[in-house]
Amino acid sequence: NKAIIQRATPVLEKLEAHGFRAHIVGGAVRDLLMGRPIDDVDIVTSAKPVVICTLFPKTFTMNNQHETVIVRHDHHLFEVTTERNGSLQSDLMARDFTVNSIALKSDGSLLDPLNGQADLDDKVLRSYQPMKRMTEDPLRMLRAVRFMSDLGFSLDRELMNTIKTEASKLQYMAIERIVKEFYKLICGKHRNEALEILRETKLYQYCQIPSLNNETINKLKQLPSVGVYSEEIIWTLISKSLGLDETGPLKSLLLSNQLTKEVRNRLLALSYREKNDWDLLALYTASRDVAEDVEVIRQLSCQSYFSLKDLKAMWNDLPITSKKDLNITGTDLIAHFQKEPGPWVKDILQFIEQEVVLGRMVNDKHEILDALKVRGSKNERET
């Protein structure tokens, strides 16, 4: 943690050397004080974005965050944001929770106008003027519950009451932002307590997450703790608990196309495994990563599962592991049959692929062409 904070020091010092205020803020300071691992370091400064861009050689800006510049220093990225409302004090007072409103200077001193440190000690999430904070950005209500899950804090009474009366405002927030917080909520150590608060405050009704209801909240509560698994596995577990299938509803979460595809493949392979054991063709079709994840998920769900060792042995038995391994190409087939290219090429290739996987054809160009010839004449005799 010290090392991560020290990485940011040159960035702070450079801003200070040019006469600007610069502080580390938000989650990094909170996690440092709690002795938790820090993931990213956010910096707040009196310098304007254009100035930040001229001071540092490597900067990036994001379209939707005009006050934030990403500074690359020594292979690390820092989000440097101009102080909102023109002073550090008012920037801190406008943040979501008191425990996120503590600033750390390069000399190690803390600025803590809302006494976030006392709330850290008491493990309480509190907002300064909660009604104002929650209504100016209703996503903060869900963030509150996600921080409970993550940090194991309780909600201050006034904040809790505010969330209860304002919960419905969450429905107007962008689903992408909601999904990010919901995912972190599910990954937190104190997930089940947080899910109960989601229920009690009725926030779950306004999350826009398909099929999130009293019944599926119970399903989510039965999941083992998922924090250590991959995003693909976690989203598959969530989708299963919510009863989402591989089609429409999953898509409405607006995860990236790649992630949606990976989750869909795992859901398909899971339903296959409900009814069958793995065989060579099924394993080849699903791919090794997907099959492994399916077995991990089955194990987590207390269902019978293949050991990863057995799965690996079966994978190693496959004559080929992808189409690219076939020792014959479409061009070979076109030359051999002396026919116009067309959909028939793909059809035969697919057939060859299956036969090679099942060990019914040897993966060799001439052997494959011979086998096709034998089949061809057999078919002719039969018709």
Ligand code: ATP
């Ligand atoms: P994590 O450890 O999960 O990254 P974090 O506290 O760093 O938690 P981020 O979402 O990364 O949370 O945001 C960084 C900081 O920016 C927060 O600590 C908070 O001070 C501020 N912040 C972020 N989102 C909001 C918001 N919607 N409203 C107010 N402040 C926010």
Ligand code: MG
């Ligand atoms: Mg953060």
